[in-house]
Amino acid sequence: MSYNPLSLKLPGIATGLRSAWREGYGLDDLRKDAMAGLTIGILAVPLSMALAIATGVPPQHGLYTAIVAGIFIALTGGARFNVSGPTAAFVAILFPIVAQYGLGGLLIASMMAGVILVAMGIARMGRLIEFVPYPVVLGFTAGIAVVIAVLQIPDFLGLTVDNLGEHFVENLGRIFTALPTLNPFELGIGALTLIVMLLWPRLQLPVPAPLVGLVVGAIAAYGVNQWLGGMGAEVETVASRFTWEINGETGNGIPPIAPTFTVPWLLPGPDGEPIELSFDLVRALLGPALAIAMLGAIESLLCAVVADGLTKTKHDPNAELIGQGIGNIVAPLFGGITATAALARTATNIRSGARSPIAAVIHALVVLLAVVALAGLLGLVPMAALAALLFIIAWNMSEARHFVHTLRSAPPGDVAILVICFGLTVFFDMVLAVAVGIGLAAALFIRRMALLTRTDRIDTDNHPTIHGLPAKVAVYDINGPLFFGAAEKALTSLHLVDPKVQIIIINMHGVPSMDGTAIVALRSLIDEMQRDGIALILVGLPARIIVKLRRAGIRKTRGMLTYCRGLQQARDVALAWHRRRNDIEAQSNSMK
Structure with a gap:
C-alpha cells in the first residue's frame, strides 16, 4: 500500500459547538x-x-x-x-x-x-x-x-x-x-x-x-x-x-x-x-x-x-x-x-x-x-x-x-x-x-524508574521449573524497563558472575522495554561473556524487542547465544549445552 501524506486526517474545528448541537439544542x-x-x-x-x-x-x-x-x-x-x-x-x-x-x-x-x-x-x-x-x-x-x-x-x-x-x-x-x-x-x-x-x-x-x-x-x-x-x-x-x-x-x-x-x-x-x-x-x-x-x-x-x-x-x-x-x-x-x-x-x-x-x-x-x-x-x-x-x-x-x-x-x-x-x-x-x-x-522520574529495575540471582534448587541445574549454570532475573538510566545498573551484576559458571540464563519476562542504551550495554555484556566462553540464554523477551536486538547484531549463535520463550525451554537448552561442553571436554582430555 502506498503512503500518501495528503490522506492524513487533520483535527476538526468547532467540535465543542458541534457536540452540543448533536445532542439536541432547543x-x-x-x-x-x-x-x-x-x-x-x-x-x-x-x-x-x-x-x-x-x-x-x-x-x-x-x-x-x-x-x-x-x-x-x-x-x-x-x-x-x-x-x-x-x-x-x-x-x-x-x-x-x-x-x-x-x-x-x-x-x-x-x-x-x-x-x-x-x-x-x-x-x-x-x-x-x-x-x-x-x-x-x-x-x-x-x-x-x-x-x-x-x-x-x-x-x-x-x-x-x-x-x-x-x-x-x-x-x-x-x-x-x-x-x-x-x-x-x-x-x-x-x-x-x-x-x-x-x-x-x-x-x-x-x-x-x-x-x-x-x-x-x-x-x-x-x-x-x-x-x-x-x-x-x-x-x-x-x-x-x-x-x-x-x-x-x-x-x-x-x-x-x-x-x-x-x-x-x-x-x-x-x-x-x-x-x-x-x-x-x-x-x-x-x-x-x-x-x-x-x-x-x-x-x-x-x-x-x-x-x-x-x-x-x-x-x-x-x-x-x-x-x-x-x-x-x-x-x-x-x-x-x-x-x-x-x-x-x-x-x-x-x-x-x-x-x-x-x-x-x-x-x-x-x-x-x-x-x-x-x-x-x-x-x-x-x-x-x-x-x-x-x-x-x-x-x-x-x-x-x-x-x-x-x-x-x-x-x-x-x-x-x-x-x-x-x-x-x-x-x-x-x-x-x-x-x-x-x-x-x-x-526524578528516570531515577525512580531506575530504582525499580533490578537484577537478582535465582536459587535453582528450590525453583519448581529450573531445579536440578548443574553448578556451572546460573539463572538471573531482570525486572523493570531497561533504559539509559537503568541498563548499566541492572546489567552490572552480570559481569560479576562466579568464574565456574559457563552458562547464564537471563529471565527477562519482567522487561517491558529496552532503549538504545540498554541494547548497547547488552551487546557489550554478550561480547565480554563470549570472550570468556560463557554462553547466554535470553528468556521471555517480546518479539518486538527480539527484532530490535537482531537489528543491533545480537543474533543466535550455536552453543553461545539463543532466545527462549520460557524457563522450561531454557532449562532444556542449558542442559543440552552443558552435556555437549562436558563431552567436548572429555574428548579433549582423552586425546591428551
Whole structure:
C-alpha cells in the first residue's frame, strides 16, 4: 500500500459547538446559555479591565480581547464550556513584553503565538497537559500570583512610583522607596473594595462580588473626588489615568466604540511611535511568542479538563488548541491582547447552567454592550479598586492551601521541583521555570524508574521449573524497563558472575522495554561473556524487542547465544549445552 501524506486526517474545528448541537439544542438550552452568558459577561467586564491594566496596556484592550477572542474561540474550539479572554496567568509574561516592545509588539507576539497554537493543534499536541507535572504547574502559577500581587501594590497604596520594569527585585526596591508617598485615600478605597469583595459571597446573592466591590469603590472614589478633591485628596480612576484617540476623536477612560480593525504594527512601540514590522522584530518576539503559546496551551487544556470533570463531558484537545490559536490571531487585529480559557469564568459558566459555547458568545456580546453603552461609568472605577480585585485573583490563583499541603506531604523531589519553579518564576521568568521544572521532573522520574529495575540471582534448587541445574549454570532475573538510566545498573551484576559458571540464563519476562542504551550495554555484556566462553540464554523477551536486538547484531549463535520463550525451554537448552561442553571436554582430555 502506498503512503500518501495528503490522506492524513487533520483535527476538526468547532467540535465543542458541534457536540452540543448533536445532542439536541432547543429554546430551553438557549435560555440557559443566555442567563449564563449574562452572568459571566458581567463578571468579565471588571476582570478584563483589571487584567489589561496589570499587563501594562489601557483597559479597553482587555475588553476587546473578551469580545473578539471570546467569540472566535467559543465558535471554533473543542471545548463546550470554556470561556476565553485575558487571564491573570499571562500578566507575568506580557508585562515585560509591553515594557520592551510596547502595545504593538505585544499584539504581534500574540498573533505569532496564535499561529504556534494552530500548528500545535494540527500536529495533535493536545495531550500536552498530561506531560506537565503537577508540582511544575503549581510552582509557576503560585509564582505568577506573587508577581501579580506585587505589581498591584503601587495602585492599592496610591504610591508615586516610576514605571515598574521586568525584574521582580528591582520592582520591590522601587515600591519600597516610594512608600513615603502613600495616599491614605487610595488605600482606604482599595481596602473598602477588598473587604466588600471578601464579605459579599457570604450573602449568597446572585450578583458577582467583583461587580459589587467595584461599584462600592467607584461611589466612594466619586464622593472623595467631589467633596475633598479641592483639598488635594484625589483618587485616581480609569478616566483620570487613561486617554484615547480614535479617528480624530479623543477622550478619557474607555472609548465608547466597538472594536475596530487595526494593524498591530501601526500601534505604538516602547517609544510611543508606531512599531515597525521587521524580521529582527519577529525574531526577537519568537521567544515570548513561544512562551505565550506554551502557557496558553497548558491553561486552556487544564481548564477544559476541569470542565469535563464538572460536566461529565469530553473535550477535543487538538480542536481546542486550534480554536485558541484562531482567537489569538484574530483578536490582535481588533486591539485584543493574548487570550486563553479562564478557569474562574468557565466554572461560573458551568454553575450558571450553560449548555453550549453559545453562552461564551453571549458573554462576549454583554462585554460589547458594556463598552458601547457604559464606557463613561467604567471610567469612574478607581485604580485602587482594580488593584484590590487583582489581589483576590492572585490569591485564588496561588492555590496557597495546595501549595502548603504539597510542601508538607509530597516526596522531597517533588517539593524541590515546586520550590525551584516558584522561585524561578518570581525572580526570573515562567519559561525558564517550566523548562527547568520539566527537566528536573524528568530526571526524578528516570531515577525512580531506575530504582525499580533490578537484577537478582535465582536459587535453582528450590525453583519448581529450573531445579536440578548443574553448578556451572546460573539463572538471573531482570525486572523493570531497561533504559539509559537503568541498563548499566541492572546489567552490572552480570559481569560479576562466579568464574565456574559457563552458562547464564537471563529471565527477562519482567522487561517491558529496552532503549538504545540498554541494547548497547547488552551487546557489550554478550561480547565480554563470549570472550570468556560463557554462553547466554535470553528468556521471555517480546518479539518486538527480539527484532530490535537482531537489528543491533545480537543474533543466535550455536552453543553461545539463543532466545527462549520460557524457563522450561531454557532449562532444556542449558542442559543440552552443558552435556555437549562436558563431552567436548572429555574428548579433549582423552586425546591428551
